[in-house]
Amino acid sequence: MSKLRTAVLGAGGIVGQRFCEMLSSHPYFDIPDIYGSERSAGRPLSEVVILPEHRIGEELLQMKMKALTEEAVKREKYDVIFSALPSDAALRFEEDLCSSGNRVFTNASPNRMKPNVPLVVPEVNHEHLSAVEGRKGFIVANGNCSAIGLAMGLKPLERFGLRSVEVTTLQALSGAGYPGVPSLDASGNVIPFIDSEEEKLQQEIPKMFGNLASGEILPSGIIVRATCTRVPVRDGHMESVTVQLGQAVTFPEVADAFSSFRSLPQELSLPSAPLRPVILRMERNRPQPLLDVNAGEPFSARGMAATVGRLRVEGSTVRFVILTHNTIRGAAGGSLLNAEIMHARKVL
Numbered sequence: 001m002s003k004l005r006t007a008v009l010g011a012g013g014i015v016g017q018r019f020c021e022m023l024s025s026h027p028y029f030d031i032p033d034i035y036g037s038e039r040s041a042g043r044p045l046s047e048v049v050i051l052p053e054h055r056i057g058e059e060l061l062q063m064k065m066k067a068l069t070e071e072a073v074k075r076e077k078y079d080v081i082f083s084a085l086p087s088d089a090a091l092r093f094e095e096d097l098c099s100s101g102n103r104v105f106t107n108a109s110p111n112r113m114k115p116n117v118p119l120v121v122p123e124v125n126h127e128h129l130s131a132v133e134g135r136k137g138f139i140v141a142n143g144n145c146s147a148i149g150l151a152m153g154l155k156p157l158e159r160f161g162l163r164s165v166e167v168t169t170l171q172a173l174s175g176a177g178y179p180g181v182p183s184l185d186a187s188g189n190v191i192p193f194i195d196s197e198e199e200k201l202q203q204e205i206p207k208m209f210g211n212l213a214s215g216e217i218l219p220s221g222i223i224v225r226a227t228c229t230r231v232p233v234r235d236g237h238m239e240s241v242t243v244q245l246g247q248a249v250t251f252p253e254v255a256d257a258f259s260s261f262r263s264l265p266q267e268l269s270l271p272s273a274p275l276r277p278v279i280l281r282m283e284r285n286r287p288q289p290l291l292d293v294n295a296g297e298p299f300s301a302r303g304m305a306a307t308v309g310r311l312r313v314e315g316s317t318v319r320f321v322i323l324t325h326n327t328i329r330g331a332a333g334g335s336l337l338n339a340e341i342m343h344a345r346k347v348l
């Protein structure tokens, strides 16, 4: 079967580079073009790559970035577009590209909360993808990187009833893009505020756990209270979570819910699906970003698993720490897995 013609927008950024890494030699997607701003147009990707030990193929590394214009993208007639644009550029381009019949999988925030845009974490609410089936052009959004991690920790507990969640995040520097937080602010420091981040977590989780009705998503009643902090870690968002469930549970029940959790991407054996989407660790000092950020097997799903640890259960209150790779599971890999589901369903 021929591969889908695919473009990456914002390819030179941190998330764009992750897309290029995960799409190098992908069985479904072929990348004829990568796009950047006017500033990076004409430069080969190799000149801007900052990911250590990356696995971007030589052909993509030597590819020159094109300047992103609506006309250029429309002319090329792509089957799929992955967007790693910052908010302002996403606002300028994504809706127009969708209106002209393009299928856009975005990581940017501006379109996430629109009722006709599914906000999908593949293992959590893949059924929301059916909201766009049959449309010529559409946008499928990824959540905020911490919201994605939190959703993966909540999904296995949904069967016990999700009432409310208190979460404190410890978010990595790469979450702010490149060059991100100034080094003098970041090193040896913790910043107890990230602009607009808490609101995103509080709004996005109810949408992800909502019900699809007549092509729109009705948010669930789950209450989320968030405190978001930036810590001097390169990659990996850690979150300390307290969940109030609708019923009393035991430690073995909750441990089993995390360990046995599987979803559609695993059933379909998709290329970027981790065999175990949630890995429960019993050691008292795990997860740690340095040790666990790249969790996920097979190798093509490296960084796609969430790691849960510090599990504590008391009546209907469950506490745990969860770690996810913010630019893989929390960004490029999440979008890619959504597209892989739609490819498997023959929507793309």
Ligand SMILES: NC(=O)c1ccc[n+]([C@@H]2O[C@H](COP(=O)([O-])OP(=O)(O)OC[C@H]3O[C@@H](n4cnc5c(N)ncnc54)[C@H](OP(=O)(O)O)[C@@H]3O)[C@@H](O)[C@H]2O)c1
Binding pocket: 009, 010, 011, 012, 013, 014, 015, 016, 035, 036, 037, 038, 039, 040, 041, 068, 084, 085, 086, 087, 089, 090, 107, 108, 109, 143, 144, 145, 174, 175, 176, 177, 178, 179, 326, 327, 330, 331
């Ligand atoms: N970093 C994360 O962990 C993370 C996680 C989830 C979601 N996101 C979201 O993903 C998006 C990308 O984030 P990032 O961390 O990769 O940011 P980034 O490192 O700042 O990269 C953004 C890239 O977009 C390019 N760009 C800017 N304006 C453009 C335009 N008009 N046309 C084409 N390209 C343009 C920039 O190119 P130039 O260098 O040429 O300006 C840059 O390479 C953002 O919306 C962010 O909120 C990020």
